Amino acid sequence: MFYAIWKKWPFLFKFRFILGLILVIIIGLFLYLKVLPFGSISYSRDYTSSWQLGKGFINNFTPAERIDIKNGEGAVLLGDPVYFSLFTPRTFDKAKITIIYKDNLSIDTPLIEAGVLADNVVWRYNLRPIDNKALDYLMLRWNKITESGKLLLQKENKYTNISDFEKDLNVNNLNSCVGHLNECLVVYNYDFDYKYRIPNYQPAMPLVVDQPLRGAHQFYVYLNNETLNLEFNLVDLNLSPKAAPINIVVYSGSEIIASENLVDENLNPASGKTEEKKIVINKKNLPAGVYKVDVRVSDDIVIKKIISSLDHLAFINKVWPVSNDRNLKIYTDSNHLQVKALNPASLQTIVYAGDPFLLNETYKQFDFKTDSALNAKEIDLNKADVILENDGVFSFAQDSLFNPGLEKASSYFSVKTDAKYIIANYEKPIEQEGFKTATVELNLKGAYRENGKYSFMISVPGLKADDGIKDNLEIYKIKIELEGRTLWQKIWE
Numbered sequence: 001m002f003y004a005i006w007k008k009w010p011f012l013f014k015f016r017f018i019l020g021l022i023l024v025i026i027i028g029l030f031l032y033l034k035v036l037p038f039g040s041i042s043y044s045r046d047y048t049s050s051w052q053l054g055k056g057f058i059n060n061f062t063p064a065e066r067i068d069i070k071n072g073e074g075a076v077l078l079g080d081p082v083y084f085s086l087f088t089p090r091t092f093d094k095a096k097i098t099i100i101y102k103d104n105l106s107i108d109t110p111l112i113e114a115g116v117l118a119d120n121v122v123w124r125y126n127l128r129p130i131d132n133k134a135l136d137y138l139m140l141r142w143n144k145i146t147e148s149g150k151l152l153l154q155k156e157n158k159y160t161n162i163s164d165f166e167k168d169l170n171v172n173n174l175n176s177c178v179g180h181l182n183e184c185l186v187v188y189n190y191d192f193d194y195k196y197r198i199p200n201y202q203p204a205m206p207l208v209v210d211q212p213l214r215g216a217h218q219f220y221v222y223l224n225n226e227t228l229n230l231e232f233n234l235v236d237l238n239l240s241p242k243a244a245p246i247n248i249v250v251y252s253g254s255e256i257i258a259s260e261n262l263v264d265e266n267l268n269p270a271s272g273k274t275e276e277k278k279i280v281i282n283k284k285n286l287p288a289g290v291y292k293v294d295v296r297v298s299d300d301i302v303i304k305k306i307i308s309s310l311d312h313l314a315f316i317n318k319v320w321p322v323s324n325d326r327n328l329k330i331y332t333d334s335n336h337l338q339v340k341a342l343n344p345a346s347l348q349t350i351v352y353a354g355d356p357f358l359l360n361e362t363y364k365q366f367d368f369k370t371d372s373a374l375n376a377k378e379i380d381l382n383k384a385d386v387i388l389e390n391d392g393v394f395s396f397a398q399d400s401l402f403n404p405g406l407e408k409a410s411s412y413f414s415v416k417t418d419a420k421y422i423i424a425n426y427e428k429p430i431e432q433e434g435f436k437t438a439t440v441e442l443n444l445k446g447a448y449r450e451n452g453k454y455s456f457m458i459s460v461p462g463l464k465a466d467d468g469i470k471d472n473l474e475i476y477k478i479k480i481e482l483e484g485r486t487l488w489q490k491i492w493e
Helices: 002-008 011-035 133-139 162-170 487-492
Strands: 040-046 067-070 074-077 082-087 094-104 111-119 124-132 143-147 150-154 185-188 207-209 217-223 228-236 246-252 255-262 275-283 289-296 301-308 313-319 328-332 336-341 348-352 355-359 366-369 377-381 386-395 421-425 430-432 435-443 453-459 472-483
Touching (some): 094 111, 124 133, 336 355
Parallel strands (some): 185 421
Antiparallel strands (some): 067 074, 074 472, 082 453, 143 150, 328 386, 336 386, 430 435
16 A cells, blocks of 8 residues: 555655655664663674674773784783773663683782773773682682672581571671681671671870872771761862862761762862861761771872871771871871872881881882781881782771771782682673683772763782783773663653
8 A cells, every 4th residue: 555655655755754764763773772762772892803782882992012913813901900991871870790701910910800981080990800810710729609709718617508607607606716817807899797806905095197199099997986077188289280189078888878968169279388277077876886988089189287186097908198208107097008109208218117118219119018917017107108009907006007908819929828718790701712801890889981972990909000910811802791771761750
């Protein structure tokens, strides 16, 4: 019937009809790809091919000096970390990233992780495991139980399932575990409500940290029937053209119990004229235990002084001391230390746990180790403006050093651990003919997105492009599957 009608139409009408139909199809495809009514889409990029569907959406790796793109042979990661962004037509709730790669890494680089940018102020990425050689090694030597993506490793076969283990874990009563939980348990990519307590705790004495610290920092405090009172004296350097808001958050576990914000109202943030600022947090009647304080600021902010009503205060993983005109002593519980000097005036010989180490290049990360058995290792600096990092905690007074965190199977972890148990959310990559395939799932709710792009990181701690070691990570394909609300869910909401 349509054919009979079609024959009666004049040529010009047919031509206009075809053009109109093409226009409707183009508009329909555009709206479909923009709105994505079913709430899901998938992108992929094959680095062994010169053409692929996802190339225009999955952007190139950066920085260029840490990556070597070999035509038809994949993308070779030479240094840590590398970044790539993904353009999406709308926001999504979660992403599943599948990576096909070859591992040419030494035993000193046991960890590969991937994550999404969660906070653009402090540039914090939420990382999830791709590969963990230490866990892979211990899976072959310890008793192994896997359930729904969870992994339990035991030196001795005490538990037959993870459910029973977690029941005992939640009441701090693991089989054959005497004393602190952190003496017999290692975790990786696993969170639970750990009730850390300091035995024979004495009432706290007020503490003042008067060493200026630059940029974002996190620290633990401990209290028992005391008031939490924290006073922050801060300085906005006004060196950056971007605004420098201040956000300080106090956590009990994963729960936010206090938060203070200070908007940067300076209309000329790159003036170089410093501004003094102050924030006070006061909370009473808090349960005994550990609280984490997150000072979320950019590098344009200096924490000039912290006045605390509590004397147990330990910085987590990192400190960046600046502007000190005296020799500085810092204490850490870790046997590893990473140090980076940010200007030539900061080059020096530092003393870590009694051993001297030379810091003779700027912007190069130096890795130092010690065999010291001391709980508090002393770091002696005679110049500031250096970044100190490790897997432990730091303090500016030996008596305030404490670490409520459990040991993690991170890049510093040794398979010769004295721990009896390891609990992790981890699945070993699938390996076939030398190629490995791993998948991570990332929560995109609240993830930072700018100009329609999510930012992702691939991290290989310890991988350096300039260390003379021929180790690398060859990436052949990345596939990203996105899921979010459907059009009907959005309309209903």
